[in-house]
Each structure stands twice: as structure tokens, then as C-alpha cells.
Amino acid sequence: xxxxxxxxxxxxxxxxxxxxxxxxxxxxxxxxxxxxxxxxxxxxxxxxxxxxxxxxxxxxxxxxxxxxxxxxxxxxxxxxxxxxxxxxxxxxxxxxxxxxxxxxxxxxxxxxxxxxxxxxxxxxxxxxxxxxxxxxxxxxxxxxxxxxxxxxxxxxxxxxxxxxxxxxxxxxxxxxxxxxxxxxxxxxxxxxxxxxxxxxxxxxxxxxxxxxxxxxxxxxxxxxxxxxxxxxxxxxxxxxxxxxxxxxxxxxxxxxxxxxxxxxxxxxxxxxxxxxxxxxxxxxxxxxxxxxxxxxxxxxxxxxxxxxxxxxxxxxxxxxxxxxxxxxxxxxxxxxxxxxxxxxxxxxxxxxxxxxxxxxxxxxxxxxxxxxxxxxxxxxxxxxxxxxxxxxxxxxxxxxxxxxxxxxxxxxxxxxxxxxxxxxxxxxxxxxxxxxxxxxxxxxxxxxxxxxxxxxxxxxxxxxxxxxxxxxxxxxxxxxxxxxxxxxxxx
Amino acid sequence: xxxxxxxxxxxxxxxxxxxxxxxxxxxxxxxxxxxxxxxxxxxxxxxxxxxxxxxxxxxxxxxxxxxxxxxxxxxxxxxxxxxxxxxxxxxxxxxxxxxxxxxxxxxxxxxxxxxxxxxxxxxxxxxxxxxxxxxxxxxxxxxxxxxxxxxxxxxxxxxxxxxxxxxxxxxxxxxxxxxxxxxxxxxxxxxxxxxxxxxxxxxxxxxxxxxxxxxxxxxxxxxxxxxxxxxxxxxxxxxxxxxxxxxxxxxxxxxxxxxxxxxxxxxxxxxxxxxxxxxxxxxxxxxxxxxxxxxxxxxxxxxxxxxxxxxxxxxxxxxxxxxxxxxxxxxxxxxxxxxxxxxxxxxxxxxxxxxxxxxxxxxxxxxxxxxxxxxxxxxxxxxxxxxxxxxxxxxxxxxxxxxxxxxxxxxxxxxxxxxxxxxxxxxxxxxxxxxxxxxxxxxxxxxxxxxxxxxxxxxxxxxxxxxxxxxxxxxxxxxxxxxxxxxxxxx
Numbered sequence: 001x002x003x004x005x006x007x008x009x010x011x012x013x014x015x016x017x018x019x020x021x022x023x024x025x026x027x028x029x030x031x032x033x034x035x036x037x038x039x040x041x042x043x044x045x046x047x048x049x050x051x052x053x054x055x056x057x058x059x060x061x062x063x064x065x066x067x068x069x070x071x072x073x074x075x076x077x078x079x080x081x082x083x084x085x086x087x088x089x090x091x092x093x094x095x096x097x098x099x100x101x102x103x104x105x106x107x108x109x110x111x112x113x114x115x116x117x118x119x120x121x122x123x124x125x126x127x128x129x130x131x132x133x134x135x136x137x138x139x140x141x142x143x144x145x146x147x148x149x150x151x152x153x154x155x156x157x158x159x160x161x162x163x164x165x166x167x168x169x170x171x172x173x174x175x176x177x178x179x180x181x182x183x184x185x186x187x188x189x190x191x192x193x194x195x196x197x198x199x200x201x202x203x204x205x206x207x208x209x210x211x212x213x214x215x216x217x218x219x220x221x222x223x224x225x226x227x228x229x230x231x232x233x234x235x236x237x238x239x240x241x242x243x244x245x246x247x248x249x250x251x252x253x254x255x256x257x258x259x260x261x262x263x264x265x266x267x268x269x270x271x272x273x274x275x276x277x278x279x280x281x282x283x284x285x286x287x288x289x290x291x292x293x294x295x296x297x298x299x300x301x302x303x304x305x306x307x308x309x310x311x312x313x314x315x316x317x318x319x320x321x322x323x324x325x326x327x328x329x330x331x332x333x334x335x336x337x338x339x340x341x342x343x344x345x346x347x348x349x350x351x352x353x354x355x356x357x358x359x360x361x362x363x364x365x366x367x368x369x370x371x372x373x374x375x376x377x378x379x380x381x382x383x384x385x386x387x388x389x390x391x392x393x394x395x396x397x398x399x400x401x402x403x404x405x406x407x408x409x410x411x412x413x414x415x416x417x418x419x420x421x422x423x424x425x426x427x428x429x430x431x432x433x434x435x436x437x438x439x440x441x442x443x444x445x446x447x448x449x450x451x452x453x454x455x456x457x458x459x460x461x462x463x464x465x466x467x468x469x470x471x472x473x474x475x476x477x478x479x480x481x482x483x484x485x486x487x488x489x490x491x
Numbered sequence: 492x493x494x495x496x497x498x499x500x501x502x503x504x505x506x507x508x509x510x511x512x513x514x515x516x517x518x519x520x521x522x523x524x525x526x527x528x529x530x531x532x533x534x535x536x537x538x539x540x541x542x543x544x545x546x547x548x549x550x551x552x553x554x555x556x557x558x559x560x561x562x563x564x565x566x567x568x569x570x571x572x573x574x575x576x577x578x579x580x581x582x583x584x585x586x587x588x589x590x591x592x593x594x595x596x597x598x599x600x601x602x603x604x605x606x607x608x609x610x611x612x613x614x615x616x617x618x619x620x621x622x623x624x625x626x627x628x629x630x631x632x633x634x635x636x637x638x639x640x641x642x643x644x645x646x647x648x649x650x651x652x653x654x655x656x657x658x659x660x661x662x663x664x665x666x667x668x669x670x671x672x673x674x675x676x677x678x679x680x681x682x683x684x685x686x687x688x689x690x691x692x693x694x695x696x697x698x699x700x701x702x703x704x705x706x707x708x709x710x711x712x713x714x715x716x717x718x719x720x721x722x723x724x725x726x727x728x729x730x731x732x733x734x735x736x737x738x739x740x741x742x743x744x745x746x747x748x749x750x751x752x753x754x755x756x757x758x759x760x761x762x763x764x765x766x767x768x769x770x771x772x773x774x775x776x777x778x779x780x781x782x783x784x785x786x787x788x789x790x791x792x793x794x795x796x797x798x799x800x801x802x803x804x805x806x807x808x809x810x811x812x813x814x815x816x817x818x819x820x821x822x823x824x825x826x827x828x829x830x831x832x833x834x835x836x837x838x839x840x841x842x843x844x845x846x847x848x849x850x851x852x853x854x855x856x857x858x859x860x861x862x863x864x865x866x867x868x869x870x871x872x873x874x875x876x877x878x879x880x881x882x883x884x885x886x887x888x889x890x891x892x893x894x895x896x897x898x899x900x901x902x903x904x905x906x907x908x909x910x911x912x913x914x915x916x917x918x919x920x921x922x923x924x925x926x927x928x929x930x931x932x933x934x935x936x937x938x939x940x941x942x943x944x945x946x947x948x949x950x951x952x953x954x955x956x957x958x959x960x961x962x963x964x965x966x967x968x969x970x971x972x973x974x975x976x977x978x979x980x981x982x
Contacts, residue, residue: 063798064673065805094782094813097841100753105699109847134654142648149640157633161827163625182555196687196853203852207723208596212703228851232698262591291585307554314556322585336652338858350588356603357596360719362691366857367829
């Protein structure tokens with residue numbers, strides 16, 4: 001008969017000691033399959049324990065598959081099935097995961113690995129990280145957010161922890177609609193689907209509109225992770241060159257007529273990576289192009305809120321009288337990227353279909369985070385935060401532009417963004433130098449984002465995206481000085 | 492010169508009053524494009540206000556596109572672009588969203604609409620909702636969760652609100668790995684990708700493995716929203732009939748050899764919708780089938796934790812010595828479905844690729860919710876909750892089985908689940924009656940889930956899924972009585 005040894009001085013609860021003792025005895029063969037265990041009542045008396053302790057231990061042993069038990073009968077040791085352990089894992093796997101993956105998934109995997117490798121490379125003397133595009137965590141209003149979270153949890157915690165609306169938390173959709181109206185977009189809450197960040201919003205649009213083999217017109221360069229996502233959908237990207245005033249509309253018009261893309265993807269404000277913002281006239285012409293060809297236009301307004309220089313240009317969606325534009329937005333580039341709250345606003349029949357896809361792909365989003373974010377907006381904390389960070393980022397961007405003017409050798413060229421976090425810099429020479437320059441900059445303690453990550457087909461020139469989101473003014477200036485040295489020696 | 496009227500007794504902040512007054516005057520033409528606004532300093536003096544109030548009002552007017560302003564110069568009224576308003580929306584849209592949607596998206600849209608319609612139908616005399624499959628909100632340990640959330644926010648709020656790891660929050664992956672080990676699955680944290688619920692886990696697996704036109708073997712019946720997702724991926728479903736002991740392995744073997752599916756999708760425990768749990772021997776044979784044919788097996792363990800009767804059967808993944816099984820799990824069917832935390836565990840090379848897809852599709856999940864959930868597990872609150880709810884649901888299931896035995900007319904047949912929330916009931920007669928029976932049950936105040944939602948090709952017989960997740964024992968018994976009346980009259 002089994003009498004497990006109990007250590008009453010141990011911090012391990014007694015029921016766990018009993019459980020582990022039995023597990024050990026079964027695993028090492030001391031207890032054989034079919035052997036009876038003493039009834040809990042009897043064993044409790046023997047060991048001087050409360051019976052509930054034994055009941056709990058037996059229950060766990062049963063759950064782990066070590067015991068058979070039937071009401072009113074003895075518990076017996078169970079023949080454990082052939083459980084696979086790491087040691088028994090066959091070296092020859094039955095499935096070759098690279099071979100079974102779809103070509104699209106393989107291609108997305110490669111792109112993500114390339115992006116991750118660029119992010120990972122170690123910086124020996126880290127001075128300034130000008131590669132990340134995420135709001136500066138030191139400016140994050142987490143105290144305010146925590147109060148919002150606490151308030152909504154106290155008011156309706158139970159509801160917020162249950163399944164939510166696949167379209168998103170109602171009051172948040174209202175808050176987003178209000179925000180969009182302030183940018184000239186006349187949209188109703190029911191035309192908005194809340195998503196897991198802007199990325200999932202783009203994904204939904206692609207799921208609705210593209211088939212493998214379709215063509216999608218994108219800016220060249222454009223947002224790197226959008227390229228990964230487009231590859232995952234198996235589409236081929238028509239890269240339309242970016243001019244200083246935005247994507248080349250003549251080329252776009254010709255490509256539309258020649259290649260019939262099913263979608264045009266554009267980032268008209270503070271474009272990622274170039275920082276370029278297009279004019280009102282450019283927007284009107286682009287919209288007209290898509291409208292007349294009846295091609296959906298996916299407008300990525302990921303930094304809509306980050307204008308802090310010059311004149312305000314309204315989103316393309318604000319002029320969409322013919323229901324052509326799908327508009328993507330996000331809170332991630334202003335506050336709390338970790339909450340993963342983005343959205344897509346689209347003409348009603350399109351929004352309905354996006355919603356159905358959202359329900360099929362993920363049932364719903366995180367209602368709790370959405371409710372707290374809604375409260376954050378309703379209390380005016382979002383607008384207050386925007387005002388606060390605008391002045392910080394404006395100064396940083398001015399510092400960067402000033403630093404570049406002071407330290408760049410002749411031939412180096414860059415954009416002058418009207419807001420947002422990033423600008424785009426071209427170094428004379430060839431594209432092959434880009435990787436070498438990137439490494440030399442790292443050795444100087446400066447991390448930029450290599451330009452090749454933003455092209456479907458990298459050009460024959462070295463580019464870098466420079467972001468002011470995570471570095472202070474002093475670091476930015478010093479980084480410019482060092483970039484100047486590296487680029488001057490490169491020629 | 493403009494002098495807006497200010498109401499100092501109004502609850503509307505004064506800067507907003509000024510902003511709205513100017514907006515009104517521009518919109519109705521009182522102020523024309525190009526007109527100068529008085530300098531803020533001057534207007535502040537005139538109105539007897541602090542200058543900062545005027546600065547703020549002008550800044551908002553600028554952001555809204557109503558003003559041009561240049562440092563050191565006058566602000567002038569701006570010619571607003573042709574902003575689209577609801578009133579100006581053309582009735583003839585330029586894009587026909589149904590026509591441009593992919594056939595797969597259209598089909599998913601239809602499935603979701605069918606599921607939603609079934610959920611929506613109104614219950615005149617609502618007695619018991621036995622259609623939902625979600626943990627009973629009245630048993631939700633939200634107090635405990637709030638404490639966990641508060642603790643992690645206080646300890647590392649800033650980090651948790653920033654971009655997280657695409658694979659999921661580290662300590663949560665550890666907690667999940669521990670939990671899986673308790674079910675016999677020997678898995679490392681790095682073989683787990685945390686997802687936006689089990690649904691997104693299935694989606695990732697499909698994104699990795701299937702191309703439009705591929706075939707996937709599924710149980711018939713199976714989880715309805717998985718069917719919607721499979722349709723969205725453009726695959727054709729091979730429905731393998733469910734027998735009382737699980738999917739028919741002879742049919743599966745024949746279909747594999749004849750149709751070469753790229754994936755087998757199974758729910759071996761408390762299958763949705765039937766409630767059937769397969770035996771150890773069945774699992775071994777299924778695994779062997781997939782291993783020998785080198786076909787990935789997607790095991791959906793969505794209710795792994797909900798066994799509360801009979802003997803414990805270990806997951807198929809626990810025997811996976813050849814790296815064939817992708818295992819999906821979730822917290823949603825035990826606690827907090829609104830947090831949307833699921834996961835997928837897979838052999839290392841497969842997990843790596845799933846992770847890349849996760850990064851491409853959604854960058855990362857909600858780190859804050861994941862951290863709070865990790866704490867909930869670490870403190871033993873998860874296991875405590877499981878113990879508490881098992882006894883509740885066990886009693887409810889026993890009540891349902893008792894009620895069916897007492898009240899069903901001859902010919903009605905049902906499964907006897909060993910756990911979980913649902914069982915499956917067949918009513919003699921033809922499938923065409925299902926909708927009529929469903930309506931008659933609703934009139935009696937009982938909502939079941941119509942069986943046709945769970946088939947790719949609905950059979951010629953009426954079925955219902957009955958869930959005990961959201962109804963108490965008294966309601967369940969009364970519902971059985973009424974079902975008995977409806978089914979007896981139906982013949």
C-alpha cells in the first residue's frame with residue numbers, strides 16, 4: 001500500500017506533494033497500472049490529513065491521466081498512454097514545414113525575418129536609435145490610462161470580459177467617428193470596424209479584395225510590413241515611384257490601364273518611410289483616378305494625428321463622394337501601441353463585408369482595452385496628450401533637419417516632413433553600399449532603418465529612414481554629426 | 492472684424508465656443524476664404540480672455556482645415572476643400588463591393604450572416620438560452636482579474652502599453668506551456684504563439700498551410716465559424732462523418748488517399764457541436780494516419796480544461812513524436828472570452844513560421860491583457876476557477892441529460908458528453924423541419940442552436956446543439972419539458 005512521504009515544513013502544498021509522489025511512483029514503475037489506491041478517507045486518516053487534501057490530490061492525478069476513478073469505487077492506477085516527451089521526439093520529422101508552407105507564407109516569412117534581422121543587429125556603442133517608429137514610451141500617459149481602465153472595469157467589468165461586438169466596442173466606434181469628423185471625414189460609427197491595430201485593418205481589406213496573383217499598386221518605397229502582408233496574400237506589388245510631392249500619378253494612371261490592379265494602397269500623410277505629405281490637388285487627382293477606374297483606394301492614415309507643421313491637408317476619405325475609399329487608422333502611433341487598437345472606415349456595404357470577415361477571422365477584439373480607450377477619448381485625455389506630444393516631436397524634427405543641414409556632406413539628400421516621425425535620406429553611391437553604411441553607422445552607435453526594407457524591388461541606391469520617435473534632441477544632433485562623418489568617408 | 496459671442500455661463504469651454512463660432516461663420520459664408528482673423532493677442536484683449544484660450548481655439552481651427560497660419564503672420568480663413576458630407580454622398584457608388592469581393596470573402600460573408608441571423612432571431616417568451624457557447628458570465632472571477640491587472644500595471648505599465656512580442660508575452664507563454672505539460676504535452680514556451688483567441692490560431696495555421704482550391708478534412712458536423720474561416724481561405728471541406736466514437740477513420744483514410752487533403756482538422760474532446768470525446772485508441776490511430784501520410788493534423792483543444800466526468804483522455808499532441816500536430820487552445824471557454832487570448836503550439840520549425848505570419852498580420856497581440864492573464868495563472872487563480880466551475884457545469888450537464896431522458900419522445904437521440912458545455916440532439920423527420928422546429932422552440936421560449944450551421948453540406952435530418960453554458964439547472968429542466976412538447980407534436 002502506498003504511503004507517500006509528507007513534509008509539513010515544505011512550502012509546497014501537501015496535496016501537491018502527494019500528487020507528485022504518486023506521479024513519481026507511476027513513472028518509475030513502483031505503482032503498476034491497475035493497482036488500487038487507498039480510498040481518500042482511509043489515506044487521510046493514516047496520514048493525519050484532512051480528507052479534502054486527498055480528494056484534491058486524487059482529482060489532479062485523475063486530470064493528469066494517472067488515475068482511473070468511478071464514483072463509489074476504488075481509484076486505480078492507469079496505464080498511461082505513450083506520451084511524447086522531448087527525449088522521445090524523433091529527429092526525422094514526418095512533415096517538412098518549409099515544403100508544406102504555401103509559397104505566399106514562405107515569402108512573408110522571409111520578409112519578416114529580414115525586418116527582424118535589421119532590428120536585431122547589435123549596436124556596440126549605442127547612442128541613438130533612430131530606426132524605430134513607435135511613440136516615445138517616456139511620454140506615455142499611462143497614469144491616465146490606468147484610471148480609465150479602472151473606471152470602466154468598476155462600472156461594467158463583467159460585460160467587458162465577455163465576448164464583445166466583432167465590430168468593436170460601441171462607444172469607441174463613436175469616439176473614432178467623432179475624431180474622423182474633426183479631420184473632415186463624415187462617417188458613422190457603423191461604418192467603422194475596430195481592428196487589432198492598423199495592420200489587421202489592412203489585412204481585412206486585402207482579405208476582402210485580393211486573390212493570389214492579383215496586382216496591387218503601392219508606393220515605392222512603402223511601409224515594409226505592408227509588403228510582407230501583401231506577399232502573404234500572394235499578390236504582386238506594382239511599385240509606383242514616390243516623387244517629392246507624392247506617388248507619380250502619371251505612372252499610376254498608365255499602370256492602372258496596363259496592369260489592372262485591384263487596389264491602390266497609399267499613405268498620403270507623413271508617408272512611411274519617406275515622411276512625404278501630398279497636396280490637396282494631388283489627393284483630388286488620385287481619388288479621381290480611382291473613382292473613374294472603379295478601383296478601391298486603401299488610404300492608410302496611420303499618423304493622421306501627427307501633423308505639427310505647415311498647413312493641414314484633409315484625408316482623401318474626406319472627399320470620397322462615390323464610396324471608393326477604405327480608410328485605415330490607429331491609436332498605436334500616438335499612444336499605447338501595446339493595446340493594438342486600429343480601425344477601418346469604409347462605405348456601408350464594404351464595412352458590412354469587412355465586419356463579416358472580422359467575425360470569421362477573430363470573432364471579436366479585446367473589448368476591455370477598447371472600452372478603456374473610449375473613456376480616454378471621452379475624457380479629452382487623448383486630445384490633451386496630442387497637444388503635449390506635438391510640441392515635443394516638432395522640436396525633435398526641427399533638430400533633426402537642423403542637424404542634417406549642418407553635418408551632411410554634399411550629395412546627401414533628404415525630405416522635409418510636415419509632421420510625423422520619419423524622414424527619408426538618400427546617400428550618393430550605389431545600393432550595394434547600404435548594408436555597409438548601416439553597419440558603419442551601428443559601429444558609431446547610430447541605428448537607422450535600411451531603405452531596402454521598404455521596396456518590393458530594392459533600387460540601386462542607398463537610402464535610410466530616420467525616425468525621431470525614440471530619441472531626444474541631444475542624441476539626434478550627435479547622431480547627425482556621426483552620420484556626417486560616416487557618409488563623408490563613404491565616398 | 493470677427494467678434495464671436497461668448498457665453499461665460501455655458502458648460503462648453505470658451506475655446507470651443509470660439510472654434511465653433513468661426514466654423515459656423517466659414518461654413519455659412521459670413522467669413523470668406525482669405526479673410527484675416529484678428530491676432531490672438533488682440534482678440535484676447537477685446538474679449539477679456541487669456542491669450543492661451545485664443546491660441547488653443549486657433550490651433551484647433553487650423554487642425555480642422557479652417558485656417559492657414561504661418562509663424563509671425565496673420566491667420567487667414569482657408570478655402571476648405573470639397574469635403575464630402577453624407578448629404579453629398581452619391582447614390583450611384585463607383586465600386587460595387589459585392590462584385591469586387593473575392594468569392595471566398597463572399598462565401599465567408601454569407602456564412603457569418605447565417606450564423607448571426609440564427610443568433611439574432613427574437614425570443615418572444617425568453618426562458619432559456621441553450622444556444623450560446625460561452626462561459627457563464629455570472630461565474631466570472633472578475634474581481635481576481637482586476638487585481639491581477641492592477642498589479643501588472645503598477646509593476647510595469649509603461650512596458651505593457653508599448654509594442655509587445657509578436658509571439659506573445661513571455662511569462663504567459665511559460666504559463667501556457669506549464670498548463671499543456673499538465674495535459675501530457677511536452678512543449679517549450681518558444682513553440683507557442685499567443686493569438687487573438689483560438690479563431691486567430693486556426694487562421695494562422697490555414698494561412699501557413701492552405702492555398703485556394705486545396706482540400707481540408709473536417710468533421711461533419713464541426714465548429715461553424717471554422718467553416719466560415721475555411722471558406723474565407725477558399726478551400727473545399729471534406730466532411731468526414733462523426734460516429735458516436737468520433738470521426739470515421741475508415742472514411743478519413745479513404746478520403747486522404749483519394750482526395751489528398753493538405754490538413755486534417757479535428758476537435759477530439761467535447762467536440763463542437765456534438766460533445767463527443769474520442770478514446771485513446773481512436774487518437775492513436777488518427778495520429779498514425781496523419782503521420783504515415785505526412786499530413787499536418789490541426790488539433791483544436793478549445794475545451795481541454797472542461798473535462799469533469801469519466802476518464803481523462805490525453806490530447807493527440809501529447810503523443811506527437813513525429814512533429815505532425817498543431818495544437819490550438821484558448822482561455823475563452825473557461826474565463827474572460829473578451830480578452831481574446833488563445834494560442835497555437837507547434838513543432839519548432841512550424842512555430843517559427845506561424846510567428847512570422849503573426850508578425851505580418853497583426854504585429855503583436857494585446858500585451859496588457861496577456862500579462863494580466865499570466866499573473867492570473869501564476870497565482871493559481873486559474874486552477875481555482877476551474878475547480879469551482881467544473882462542479883457547476885457537471886451538475887448542469889447531468890440535469891440536461893436527466894431532463895432529456897425524462898421528456899424526450901421516442902426517436903429523439905442525443906450524445907452523452909464527458910465534459911464541456913454542449914450535446915447534440917437528433918430529431919426524427921427530415922432536415923427541412925429544422926427551421927420550423929427552431930421557430931417553434933423559440934415560441935416556447937427555448938433557444939437551441941440549429942444543427943445545419945455545423946455542416947458544410949447540411950444533412951437531410953434535423954439536429955440541434957444544446958449548451959449548458961448560460962442557463963441554470965431549473966431553466967434547463969423546464970426547457971427539456973418544453974422541447975419534449977415541441978418534438979412530440981412535430982411528428
